[in-house]
Amino acid sequence: MKNTLVIDLEVEKQEILKRYRALLRACKPTMQKGDKKEIRKAFNMALESHKDMRRKSGEPYIYHPIAVAQIAAEEIGLGTTSIVCALLHDVVEDTDITLEDIEREFGKKTAKIIDGLTKISGVFDYNSSLQAENFRKMLLTLADDVRVILIKLADRLHNMRTMDFMPRQKQLKIASETIYLYAPLAHRLGLYAIKSELEDLSMKYLEPDTYKYIATQLNEKKAERNLFIKKFVEPIEEILAEQGLVANIYGRPKSIHSIWNKMKKKNIPFEEVYDLFAIRVILDSPPEQEKADCWKAYSIVTDLYRPNPDRLRDWVSSPKGNGYESLHTTVMGPKGQWVEIQIRTLRMNEIAEKGFAAHWKYKESSNDNGLDQWIMKVREMLNNPEANALDFLDDFKMNLFSDEIFIFTPKGALIQLPLGATALDFAFEIHTDIGAKCIGAKVNHKLVPLSYKLQNGDQVEIITSGKQTPKEDWLNIVVTAKAKSKIKSSLKEEKRKIAEQGKETLERKLKSLKITYNTDNLNKLSYFFKLPSTQELFIGVAQGKIELKDLKDYLASEKEIESRGTVRNDGQQIEALLNKVKGPESDVLLIGEDLQKIDYNLAACCNPIPGDDVFGFVTVNEGIKIHRTNCPNAAQLMANYGYRIVKAKWNRQQELTFLTGLHIIGIDDVGLINNLTKVISNDFKVNMRSITVDTDNGIFDGSMMIYVNDKEHLDRLIENLMEVKGITAVTRFDA
Secondary structure, eight states, X not given: OOOOOOOOHHHHHHHHHHHHHHHHHXXXXXXXXXXXXXXXXXXXXXXXXXXXXXXTTSSBTTHHHHHHHHHHHHTSOOOHHHHHHHHTTTHHHHSSOOHHHHHHHHOHHHHHHHHHXXXXXXXXXXXXXXXXXXXXXXXXXXXXXXXXXXXXHHHXXXXXXXXXXXXXXXXXXXXXXXXXXXXXXXXXXXXXXXXXXXXXXXXXHHSHHHHHHHHHHHHHTHHHHHHXXXXXXXXXXXXXXXXXXXXXXXXXXXXXXXXXXXXXXXXXXXXXXXXXXXXXXXXXXXXXXXXXXXXXXXXXXXXXXXXXXXXXXXXXXXXXTTXXXXXXXXXXXXXXXXXXXXXXXXXXXXXXXXXXXXXXXXXXXXXXXXHHHHHHHHHHHHTOXXXXXXXXXXXXXXXXXXXXXXXXXXXXXXXXXXXXXXXXHHHHHHOHHHHHTEEEEEETTEEEOTTOBOOTTXXXXXXXXXXXXXXXXXXXXXXXXXXXXXXXXXXXXXXXHHHXXXXXXXXXXXXXXXXXXXXXXXXXXXXXXXXXXXHHHHHHHHTTSSOHHHHHHHHHHHHHHHHHTOOOOHHHHHHHHHHHHHTTTOSEEEESSOTTTSOEXXXXXXXXXXXXXXXXXEOSSSOEEEXXXXXXXXXXXXXXXXGGEEEEEEOOOSOOOEEEEEEEEEEOOTTHHHHHHIIXXXXXXXXXXXXXXXXXXXXEEEEEEEEESSHHHHHHHHHHHHTSTTEEEEEEEOO
């Protein structure tokens, strides 16, 4: 008889009620009149819709929505609307209930949040732009209502806590997506406790051995650690009490993930990670005394223990972008080890633990709300129609992970930018027009280039010029998503304007040559000048690269084609060429044998030599171009013009030579170049066309262009060059 799971429905019913009551207790702090009724209604609807569903572990499905609602209430501090949405977050997707039903029962707001949650529950898979699109949708809903993301985080946290019964493949997928996106999101929203737990849980599945090892180590040292904390804290408590400061002090262990990061970053074993825990001093201070009390506590702590001056972080005077306020310092403990101390008030602590949900509570008192600014930035990024979803995802991650620096304007206003931002980013942050016209900046009254990387606390004045316009290479200078998208759109706009002028000029010139101005002729012209699009043709005319005499050449070539009476259609022309190339017996083009028979060239983008894997590409004007199969352009050619690709292979031929490039790196030594050239000219009888050498602090870096017979010849040469004393790397490069 098969082993069936015996389910006691009565016991389950009791358990569901018990969990529901615990949820109500968690909601108590935020409840208003009539809220309980709403929550009950949502609970009943969820219970009814999920009644026949079970989770992978065999538990009733309803445990999940209750748990998500509980996390939203207890750990994030959300109110009734969010609790209702958390209870119902899966019903539209998994059951027959529609959004209309929800709107009828609970109103527009709830329906909108649940719609947001349903939209983003599509499984993320970061290999495809479709998923990036989903992510973009998720942020659109974020810009409407942050609660969507907060509930989504609660949902993710519960899924991560209960992932044991999932198949391994699914565990890996969900864990990688959590570490890639959800943990940074929680961090950005100021939910540090949730961020750490998500990182730890991801690590538990992605790096199970390391995770277990660190967890065991932490556990073994627990008693010893607690004793140390007790001794360390006692004197601080005494003096704080004497000074009349009400404080609660405790030590909390660092998360496993952050300990592991430290081990990796500093390349040290577990035993050498000193700050396994941080001591928190939480003061109960009235709002007007918070800052003074924090500094008072700081001075008491640093009188007792010597601080490390480089490690003071003051987020009380200028809070982080996500609202985080705290004083951090590292002091030398009694046994000669560093101990991290965080000093903050109850209000600051709640914001640190619960992030923005706590912010709303204190909204009146906090003058500028970091989240609002952040969401405004997200909106700006989303409103930019140019952005391709994948670029957007990368830009967003950049801005999500980055630490902030604070920069002052000449008038002393504070502007927040991600770490690594340049003077040009700052200009765009102030205003798009200032960014577009920026020619340089003064940082702390010194002139610096646009690419200058700003440091925390710099004061920056931007210098502009009416003649300046955004340049292509600016994209390599900026790091903020705002600056990138603005530069991209102005470049497109700039191109469009130039093309407009070129279009008019071209129309006049064609008229004078009696060529009809129509799409067909424009395409032929683009082909003739080897340009990818008619827009490039217009730009060429506007910039004077294509002049009247070039157009006359085109006319002459057209006339010649007409007089020859060949097939004019490109398709047919290529077809004919292909048939000629492939010949009746073989579909492989043999290269290197009879150069007269067929017109081919070796592509300059990858400089193929005999022995390389190659293919032929039939061009319209230059016969057949031979490319290496790993040429940077190969994928694009094969994807877009598959019908023009010819198989090609080298034929054993007489000694022909081909040009190729070698990049050589080594340790600079007397006579090194002499030894290299000896190997190349004497032993291998190879001709060199050019050699450029640069040495920097004892490192030799050279490039040479040489003629070889085939790949085998080149490989042997590379092997011999590697044997020259002092050479560490020899690589082939494309011209």
